[in-house]
Amino acid sequence: MQVSAPAPNTVYRVRVAVPVYLYDCFDYSLSFEQYQQAQIGARVAISFGRQNLIGVITDKLAPDAPLDPSIKLKAITELLDDQAILDGKVLSLLTWASQYYQFPIGEVIQSALPALLRQGKPYNLLARTWKLLDDDAESKIKRSERQQEAYKVLKLHPSGTAENLLNLAGVETATLKALEKKGICECVLDAQDFSPMPVSMAQMPLTANPDQKKAIESILKARKKYQAFLLDGLTGSGKTEVYLQVMQDVLKQGKQVLVLVPEIGLTPQTISRFQSRFHCNIALLHSGLNDSKRLQAWQAAQTGKASIILGTRSAIFTPLPNLGLIVLDEEHDLSFKQQEGFRYHARDIALYRGHLEQCPVVLGSATPSIDSYALVQNGKMSCLELNQRAGSALMPKIHILDLKVAQKQHGISQMLLEEMKKRLDKKEQVLVFLNRRGYAPVLICESCAWQAKCPHCDANFTVHRTPYQHLHCHHCGTIHRMPSHCPQCSHTELKSIGMGTAKVEDSLNELFPDYDVIRVDRDSTSRVGSWQKIYDKIQKSEPAILLGTQMLAKGHHFPYVTLGAILDIDSGLLSVDFRATERTAQLVVQVAGRAGRGERKGDVYLQTLRPEHPLLNTLVQEDYRQFAKQTLKERQAALMPPFRYAALIRCESKDQKLNTDFLQQHAQLLRQNSEHSVDIWGPIPAPMERKAGRYQSHMVLLSADRARLHFYIRHWWLNMLHQKPSTMKLSLDIDPQELS
Known part of the structure; x- marks a missing residue:
């Protein structure tokens, strides 16, 4: 104005x-x-x-x-x-x-x-360009493989190249600084150039099979308007190839493409696929970047310099002047939901952004969320199915191992160990999944049954043995020294019970001393660049056992894995959360999807004490889509989301009675004001009642009418915030994905 x-x-x-x-x-x-x-x-x-x-x-x-x-x-x-x-x-x-x-x-x-x-820093940062000073420096860097690789890349660009491009090529800034100290290269600061780089093809697309071709054509018909698509493809069915061929057309029109992946760990393989297909500027946006690199990538996206923007959850808010396509890969993944503070879901934000920008949105998964299937059922999203694995790969067969009758070594079925040995002897790889890091989940006294519990949470300490022996609470972060004796009876025999990834790693090293055991969890990948090194090692065609938590099951392409195993499927079958069976089914299919992606047939083994569980039998005898159909019917009969809309109030303080009284008082007000059109469950203690020394209470609000639910919550919620005691913490979670 x-x-x-x-x-x-x-x-x-x-x-x-x-x-x-x-x-x-x-x-x-x-x-x-x-x-x-x-x-x-x-x-x-x-x-x-x-x-x-x-x-x-x-x-x-x-x-x-x-x-x-x-x-x-x-x-x-x-x-x-x-x-x-x-x-x-x-x-x-x-x-x-x-x-x-x-x-x-x-x-x-x-x-x-x-x-x-x-923080109020200037918008325009200076770009860092690295130039080679010594083109005959091989003798100075003989001992460092990383410096040798960086040197080779720099020699390809004698006039200098931008630091972000070097980083994308796998050259770390620390390596460049090491070369700078030796006088081999120098860093020059220049004004940022935001002019777009022309897009060209680096590699021709693959030949699409009939399902892929149909999906590509359907999405491209909607390229100048908003339409949401669920790309429901079996694991290994070529969803990424569909993305790439649609992106090719969008990029050719001078438009930008925003691709979201659930976790940083998926960005190396995704960017590798993009770089091998397209010559263009790619901006990476995720929490693993330092502040200046994140700003540079954000600016490249915001100015239109970057044609492809690849990021995790928060990248959905990046300003993009020429947005032509939004893709969410692994759309079912819980990582797309922010669980603290501003509790948004990137999937739902993406759908609304597509509507605002008038561009198509593609949600891809081998195990779509029940919420997305409901949107298809309601006509708000079109479903595109990919029913054929790429090339000659077949879907792996799922086997159930009854732990009640199985012979075991180190908690692993003898039959499974024999199958693992066969695969390793054939120079193949094996994936073992256990969603529990650390050494053991329980430390117990063999004399009086005392257990090491966190003093601040209703949870056991987890035993860790690296970098030193200690007890660690995975809920509040408290760390204690490993006790030398029982504090209750002074007995010195304390036993670690149960399995964590570190303990299974020890067991597998003992059982398979001739093969590498590669552990992938938060502990083993905490250092910068550690996941990339592990991923590169897995991609070599050498026999190995890949052992890990959720990080290992998410959309990775492991061509040499032919056997997958889940050591403890039962924890997902016993949860109080109504979405637990959905998550367990997704986990089984995603782990199965890592096996047999190459030319060799894959198998998946599930260890369980409940082999008769209907979920397991549905997955073995039918498939995930049949499970989803059954689950939709069950949710509809029970009037649970997505057939009703939900909001979760989380309340925490040092006094559980204070929580209960406060929530009951405001629940009564909401019942009166909403004329009982909103169902109120609770207040009840949270599944983990005490966490970090504070008591947690929940109250769930449900209504068949989303607009009405939001209308009644709005003023009521503000009133709660104004009246809450200063010692109490409240949060509102619209469309909650977890009840913990």
């Missing part, structure tokens, strides 16, 4: 979203000159209470807009951006997300900005 000349006594105002836990935007005054320069979507430095904060302008109020003379406005401290850094569509998306998830708009907008911009 431009004004030609300042009017006398006029107060010029902008509305600012402030990063505080308040549900309103706030008006600030500014000079006429600043008002002329101010842009909606730009950052401003402001004073709020006693804090100096960075806000974002959400509106420029007209000079003649009514103003209460009793209100004394604060002036903005500084305009930080000449241009908007968040465009109108992204601001609309963030505003909708704030309203839908009932979370403060200032906090929502902050979550969409890179850390350096949230």
Whole structure:
């Protein structure tokens, strides 16, 4: 909004979203000159209470807009951006997300900005370019394989190349700095170049089979409008090839493609596929980047320089001037749901963004969520099925091992061990899944049955043996030394019970001393670059046992794995969460999907004490789609999501009675105000009642009418926040995915 000349006594105002836990935007005054320069979507430095904060302008109020003379406005401290850094569509998306998830708009907008911009740092960072100084330095780097590889890459670009491109090629910044110390290369700082790089094909597409061809044609018909597609493809059926061929057409039109994956671990193989197919600028956005690299990638996306944007959950909010396609790979994955603070679901945000941008959205999975199947059933999404594995690969066969009667070594069925030995002897790889890291989940006294429990949580300590022997609570992070004797009876015989990945690793090393055991969990991949090294090792065609947690089961392509095993399937069958069977079925199919992706047949073994469980029999005798159909019918009969809409109130304090009384009081108010159109379950203690020294209580709200549920929650929730004791913490989770 431009004004030609300042009017006398006029107060010029902008509305600012402030990063505080308040549900309103706030008006600030500014000079006429600043008002002329101010842009909606730009950052401003402001004073709020006693804090100096960075806000974002959400509106420029007209000079003649009514103003209460009793209100004394604060002036903005500084305009930080000449241009908007968040465009109108992204601001609309963030505003909708704030309203839908009932979370403060200032906090929502902050979550969409890179850390350096949230801190008020300048938008324009200098680009780092590395140039070779010594083209005959092989003798100086004989001992370092990494430096040798980096040196070879630098020699290919004698005039210099950008640091982010070197990083994408696998050259780490630390390696470049090591070469710089030896005088082999230097770092030059230049102004950022945001001009788009032309897109060209690096490799011709593969020949699509009939199912793939049908899917590609269906998506491309919708490329200039919003339409949502569920790409429901068997593991190894070529979903990525469908993405690539659709992307090829979209990129050819000069449009950008946003691809979301659930975890950082999936980005190396995904970016490798993209780089081998397309010559173009690819921006990576995930939490593993340092602040300056994340800002550079965000800028490349926001300016249109990057044609492909590959990221995890939060990348869905990245401003993209030419967005033409959104892809969510492994759409069923729980990692797409933010579980703290602003509890959004990237899948639902993606669908709304596609609607705003008028572009297609493709959700891909071998095990689609029950929620997505319901959207297909309701006609809100089109289902495209891929029923044939790529090449000659066959679906693996699932076998159930009854642990009640099986002979076992180290908790592993003898039959499974024999099958593993056969595969390893044939130079094949074996994948063993156990969703429990550490050495053992229980430490017990053999004399009096005392157990090592966390003093702050209703949970046992987990025994860890690396980097030293200790007890670790995986819920609150408390770490204790390993006791030398029982604190209850002073007995010195303390026994580790149960299996964690570290203990299974020891057992497998003992049972298979001639083969590598490669462990993949949060402990083994905590260092920067460690997952990439493990992944590269797995890709070599050498016999090995891959042992890990959820990280190992998520969409990876392991061509040499022919046998998969889940050591403890029962934990997923006993949960109080109504979604537990869905997650367990997805896990079984995803682990099975890692086996037999090459030319050799795959098998999957499930160890269980409940071989008669109907879920297991459905998966063995039929398939995941049949399980999903049954589950949809059961959810509909029970009036559970997705056939009713849910919200979860989490309440925590140091007094469980305080939680219960407070929630009961407000539950009664909601029942009266909503005329009993909202079902209220609870308050009840959370599945883990005490965590980190505080008591947790839950209350679940359900309604068949989403709009009505949101309407009644809105004012009631604000009232709860205003009335809660200062020692109590409350959170609201719209469409909760977990009840823990």
